[in-house]
Amino acid sequence: MIRFFATRRVIAIATAIACIGGVAAGSAAAADAYPSRPITMIVPFGAGGGTDVIARTVSEELSKALGQSIVVEARPGANGAIGSAVVARAAPDGYTLLFTAQSTYSLNPNLMKAPLFDQIKDLVPVASIGRSPWLIVVPADSPMKSVADVAAYGKANPGKLAFPFWQSSVLVTGTIFGQLAGIEMRRVPYKGQVEATTDFLGGRLPLMVTDIAGGRAPIEAGTMRLLGTTTANRSTTFPDAPTLREQGFDVVTDSMLAVFAPAGTPKPILDRLNAEITKVILTSDKVRDRLRQLGIEPTAMSQAEADAFVRSELTRWEGMIRRAGLQKE
Incomplete structure (x- = not known):
């Protein structure tokens, strides 16, 4: 009886090993054939x-x-x-x-x-x-020329500052900045970055958190003003733009x-x-x-x-x- 169970156990282990080997071989074969469509x-x-x-x-x-x-x-x-x-x-x-x-x-x-x-x-x-970094931008004709100006404006005009967001890191970046600046920042949800940028450039929003992909062309064309970046060090794309940390706001939220x-x-x-x-x-x-x-x-x-x-x-x-x-x- 003992010999029977021992034999059966050996067979079970051997079968399990064979199955594992088969799975491994199957995975390897799948990888070799990948991608086939x-x-x-x-x-x-x-x-x-x-x-x-x-x-x-x-x-x-x-x-x-x-x-x-x-x-x-x-x-x-x-x-x-x-x-x-x-x-x-x-x-x-x-x-x-x-x-x-x-x-x-x-x-x-x-x-x-x-x-x-x-x-x-x-x-x-x-x-x-x-x-990539996030950029804090305002319209080119905005009186705000630094993030300190944004903070001052927000304190003098409660409830008038708003920024669009379409993903969570934009939401958190804008919220943390507002909190550190001691101002109310209304959050306006958008389905996507393109729609948010269109409304911003159309003058319907006073502030925006954007990436370089969405902000570079308008900044270089002079329709957006860059106030600062959210990286620990300055952006190589905009080396003249100070980081928020340099300006006294400890926001590092690059993506x-x-x-x-x-x-x-x-x-x-x-x-x-x-x-x-x-x-x-x-x-x-x-x-x-x-x-x-x-x-x-x-x-x-x-x-x-x-x-x-x-x-x-x-x-x-x-x-x-x-x-x-x-x-x-």
């Missing part, structure tokens, strides 16, 4: 915004490296949560990816009472793309663009995507020129480093959100 890249913000523009540039070069077309889809809504949820619920096979900004993976989980998905359990970081996949995506596929994306952002002149034009510093990370970064940023932004006094909604 077009890939969908979801951008959870409006078409034409900074994240969308960069996603399309990177995807065009990435498709050449992978030998398959990549279809970029803008799926805006709920500060990026809707498009992100589409990817979180997709099959973990590498054919549905998320190209997003930091607001969706570091801020939304700290701001939503009922998140549409679990950031850590449902999505896995694939690769980083680059880091890291990254690519995610559904949790459970085979590691060989993640490794392949990480290697190809990293190669594209570091070696493609077209991508590097585009990133440089948009004021984004290419930032390469391994898949493991990207995962660690996302987890640490969740904690860092949780502290900033508490500091801003924002409640989960």
Whole structure:
């Protein structure tokens, strides 16, 4: 009897090992064949915004490296949560990816009472793309010429300062600044950056938090005035613009663009995507020129480093959100 059970146990263990080996072999085979059909890249913000523009540039070069077309889809809504949820619920096979900004993976989980998905359990970081600052801007004809002027105006005109937001990091940046300045900053929600910028340039908003992708052309054309940046150090695109920290407001909220996949995506596929994306952002002149034009510093990370970064940023932004006094909604 003992010999029978021992034999049966050996058979069970051998079968389990064989199954594990089969799964590993299957994953390796899937990775070798990947990609065998077009890939969908979801951008959870409006078409034409900074994240969308960069996603399309990177995807065009990435498709050449992978030998398959990549279809970029803008799926805006709920500060990026809707498009992100589409990817979180997709099959973990590498054919549905998320190209997003930091607001969706570091801020939304700290701001939503009922998140549409679990950031850590449902999505896995694939690769980083680059880091960019936020810019504090006013209309070119505004009497405000510095963030100190904004603070003074806000104190003298309670309730008259408002700024648009379409993603969480814009919301938190503007709110923290208002809090540090001791002024009321009304928050006006928008579906996307393009719509917000149109209203701002149309004179319907006195202040805006924007990225270099959306702000560079109007600033250089003289229709926007740049008051400061949210990086720890000055932007290489606008080296003459002081940071908010230099001006006495401790706001550091720059954003890291990254690519995610559904949790459970085979590691060989993640490794392949990480290697190809990293190669594209570091070696493609077209991508590097585009990133440089948009004021984004290419930032390469391994898949493991990207995962660690996302987890640490969740904690860092949780502290900033508490500091801003924002409640989960």
